[in-house]
Amino acid sequence: MAFKPPDGGAAENVFQLANGLAGGGWEVELVGPLESPVYERLPAELRVHRLPISPGYSSLRSNALAMRGLMRVLDGGRFDLVHAHSAQAGVLARLARLAGGPPVVYTPHCFTFLGHPSRGRSAVGLAIERALAPLTAAFIDVSAYERAAALRLGVGAAEQHHLIHNGSAPCVEGELDAELLAFRGSGPLVSVIASLRPQKRVDVFLRAVPRILREVPEARAAVIGNGPESDRLLRLARQLGLDRDERLLIAPFHGPASRYLGCSDLYVLPSGWESLPIGALEALACGVPQVATDVGGVGEAVGADTGVLVPPYKPRALAAAVVELLRDPDRRARMAAASRERHRELFGLERMVAQTAEVYGRTLLAGAGTPAGNGHPHAARIGAASPS
Numbered sequence: 001m002a003f004k005p006p007d008g009g010a011a012e013n014v015f016q017l018a019n020g021l022a023g024g025g026w027e028v029e030l031v032g033p034l035e036s037p038v039y040e041r042l043p044a045e046l047r048v049h050r051l052p053i054s055p056g057y058s059s060l061r062s063n064a065l066a067m068r069g070l071m072r073v074l075d076g077g078r079f080d081l082v083h084a085h086s087a088q089a090g091v092l093a094r095l096a097r098l099a100g101g102p103p104v105v106y107t108p109h110c111f112t113f114l115g116h117p118s119r120g121r122s123a124v125g126l127a128i129e130r131a132l133a134p135l136t137a138a139f140i141d142v143s144a145y146e147r148a149a150a151l152r153l154g155v156g157a158a159e160q161h162h163l164i165h166n167g168s169a170p171c172v173e174g175e176l177d178a179e180l181l182a183f184r185g186s187g188p189l190v191s192v193i194a195s196l197r198p199q200k201r202v203d204v205f206l207r208a209v210p211r212i213l214r215e216v217p218e219a220r221a222a223v224i225g226n227g228p229e230s231d232r233l234l235r236l237a238r239q240l241g242l243d244r245d246e247r248l249l250i251a252p253f254h255g256p257a258s259r260y261l262g263c264s265d266l267y268v269l270p271s272g273w274e275s276l277p278i279g280a281l282e283a284l285a286c287g288v289p290q291v292a293t294d295v296g297g298v299g300e301a302v303g304a305d306t307g308v309l310v311p312p313y314k315p316r317a318l319a320a321a322v323v324e325l326l327r328d329p330d331r332r333a334r335m336a337a338a339s340r341e342r343h344r345e346l347f348g349l350e351r352m353v354a355q356t357a358e359v360y361g362r363t364l365l366a367g368a369g370t371p372a373g374n375g376h377p378h379a380a381r382i383g384a385a386s387p388s
Contacts, residue, residue, distance in 0.1 A: 007278055008194075008195040008197070008223060009109060009166070009195075009278035009279065010085050010086045010107075011032075011036055011038045012038070012168075012278050013035075013085065013107070013109065013142075013160050013278065014030065014032075014038065014085050015038045015042065015205040016032060016167065016168075016169065016349055016353070017042060017352070017356060018042065018046060018211055019042075019043070019082075019351060019354030020129050020178075020349060020350070020352075021353060021356070021357060022043070024353065024357060026357065026360070027074075029046070029047040029048070029049065029079075030042070030046065030047070030048045030049065031048075031049045031051060031069075031070060031073055031089075032048065032049075032050060032053075033050065033051065033053050034050045034051070034052055034053075035050075037255065039105075041255075045369055046245055048093065049069070049073045051065070051066045051069040051070065052065055052066070052069075053066040053088070063088075063092070063134070066092060067092055067095060067226050068095070069092070069100075070092050070096055071096055071099065073102070074096055074101045074102065077208065078365060079102045080102055080103075081102050081103045081104065081137065081360060081363055081364065082096070082097075082101065082102050082103070082104050083104075083105045083106075083107070083140075083356075084104055084105070084106045084107070084358075085107045085109060086107075086108065086109050087111070087112045087125065087128075088109060090104075090106045090108060090131065090132070090136075091128060093106070094132045094135040094136060095132075095135075097135045097225070098135055101217055102199065103137035103139060103363055103364075104135065104136055104137055105137055105138045105139075105329060105359060105360065105363060106136050106138070106139055106140070107139075107140040107141075107142065107254060108129075108139070108141070108146065108275070109142060109275060110142075110146065110147070110273065110274060110275035111126075111129060111146065111150060111155070111275075112124075112126075112128075112129075113123030113125040113126035113129065113153065114146065114149055114273060114275070114296065115272065115273020115295060115296060115356065117276070124202050126153060126155070129150075129155045130154055130155055130177070133155050133156040133157075133160070135164070136156060136160060137160075137363045137366075138160055138161075138162055138362070138363050139155075139156055139160050139161045139162065140162050140164050141161055141162065141163050141164070141275075142164065142165060142166045142275050142276040142297070143165065143276040143296060143297025143300050144163055144273045144295050144297060144300060145164075145275065145276075145297035145300065146275045146276075146296070146297060147161050147163050162355075162359050163208040164355045164356060164359070165276060165300065165347060165352070165354030166270040166276045166278050166281060166344065166349075166350060166352065167281065167347050167348055167351060167353075168278050168281035168282050168284075168285055168343070168347060168349065168350075169256075169282075169285070169349055170261065170279050170285055170343075171258045171261065171262075171282075171285040171286035171287070171340075172256055172258040172259075173258075173262070175258075175261045176259055176263050177254075177259040177260050177263060178247075179238060179251060179265075180222060180249070180251070180259075180260055180263045181244075181263050182222070183220060183222065183249045184220050184222075184263055184264075185187050185220065186218070187216075187218035187219050187220055188216070188218070188219050188220070188265040188266065188326050188329075189219070189220045189221075189222060189263060189264050189265050189266070190212065190219060190220070190221045190222070190265065190266045190268055190322055190326070191221075191222045191223075191224060191261070191263070191264040191267060191268065192205050192222070192223045192224065192225070192267075192268045192269070193224045193225065193253065193257055193260050193261065193264075193267065193279060193282075193304050194224075194225045194269065194271075194279055195225055195226065195227045196223075196225040196226060196227030196228065196229040196233060197227045197228060197229055198229060198272070198276075198374075199271055199272055199273060200225075200229075200269075200272075201269065201270045201272045201293075201312065202223055202225070202229065202233055203229075203232075203233060203236055203271060204270040204312075204313060204314070204315050204318060205223070205270045205315075206223070206233060206236050206237055206240060206242065206316035207223075207236075207240065208270075208315040208316070208318040208319035208322065209221045209240070209242060209248060209319075210240060210242070211243075211315075211316070211323070211363060212319050212322050212323055212326070213245065213247050213248075215319075215323045216326045216327065217325055218269060219247065219326055220247050220248075220249070221247060221248050221249070222248070222249040222250075222251065222258055222260075222264075223248075223249070223250045223251075224251055224252070224253050224260050225252070225254050226253050227254045233250065234250060237250060247347065257279065257282045257286075258282070258285075258286055260388060261282060261283060261286035262286060264288050265288070265289075265326070265332060266288065266289055266290075266291060266322060266325055266326065266332070267279075267280070267288045267290045267291070267307075268290075268291045268292070268318070268322065269288065269290065269291075269292040269293065269298070270292075270293055270296070270312070270318055271295055271296075271312070272290070272293070272295065272312050272313065273295050273296055274293075274295050274296040274297065274298050275296050275297050275313075276296070276297040276298070276300060277292075277298065277301070277373070280292060280298060280301045280302055281301055281343065281347045283339065283345060284339040284340070284343035285340070285343040285347070286339075286340075286357075287336040287337065287339050287340045288336065288339065289306060289325060289335035289336060289339065290302045290306060290307030290308070290335075290339070291308050291310065291316035291321045291322050291325065292307060292308075292309055292310070292319065293309070293310055293311065293312040293313075293318075294309035294310065294311060294312070295312050301347070303338070303342060304341055305334070305335065305338040305342075306335050306338050306339040307335060307339075308321040308324070308325065310336065316373050340358060345377070
């Protein structure tokens with residue numbers, strides 16, 4: 001199993017699949033970046049291959065080294081298939097297929113041509129995905145939005161695409177983050193819990209915070225996360241005068257997310273683009289109402305009974321929705337109960353793992369390869385990689 005980002009939703013998805021599949025009899029190995037918080041949580045017996053992979057496609061040398069490393073891992077025919085997560089891992093795994101590697105199941109976790117503000121990057125991403133579609137045994141689309149967009153834009157045939165919504169673990173009750181618990185005090189707490197990357201548009205939330213705190217003075221706002229946007233967001237907070245407001249906290253993330261969701265009264269996801277964000281699923285599991293931007297497949301997770309959808313890039317609209325819910329604790333209580341029920345019905349891990357294993361089995365039985373395990377797809381070896 002190959003994955004690209006070291007953290008965030010794609011990495012969490014890899015972790016949950018690796019655990020679930022290994023527990024179901026599949027032989028799983030991971031190929032990923034040199035460092036990832038996921039590695040600390042994996043069972044000791046699960047083999048991990050770490051490659052020196054840099055983000056993006058601009059470094060030809062880095063990608064050549066990553067390709068060479070992946071080919072070394074795959075050499076010898078030990079694997080029946082590779083499940084690649086995210087765009088860069090998808091490119092490397094399918095080029096390896098061209099060079100004689102095993103069949104590739106590919107989960108984009110939001111195709112690079114969807115939603116990204118850079119038209120140039122979107123155009124390049126679309127061209128790459130169209131070119132590599134014939135080398136893809138199966139696409140796993142984590143949202144109906146993603147699947148429909150791929151088919152509309154000519155990326156693969158309908159029979160290649162399989163819709164499997166992301167899943168997330170049940171909420172871990174008990175341990176709460178001590179810093180956030182002390183910070184929240186007696187007022188309601190609004191939290192963004194996300195990777196601090198441009199996609200998540202945490203800056204939009206920060207621009208909404210002054211109005212939120214002005215209209216609900218007893219509220220608190222928190223940004224919990226790690227990532228390349230951290231310094232820029234701290235500068236923006238200073239520009240907005242929020243660095244002098246004790247009602248705002250910006251702090252690093254140390255999983256699981258339930259440590260922070262258990263302290264929160266409202267979860268906010270201000271993303272510019274998404275497919276199906278795992279953060280929203282974790283909020284559902286913990287019974288925390290959501291205010292999220294109506295982008296990609298977010299509406300497939302956040303329902304009218306669990307939260308409020310707002311337009312992207314609109315701080316005023318985001319603030320208005322947050323204020324409305326903060327002023328209505330009874331509505332939040334109903335949304336909390338509906339959120340837990342929605343997660344139980346639609347976004348459990350067992351469903352996701354079982355549906356993924358079914359795609360693997362179909363791929364192998366379609367003649368893509370003879371299982372190297374015990375002659376049965378369920379015992380097949382899976383390489384999993386996601387470089388970053």
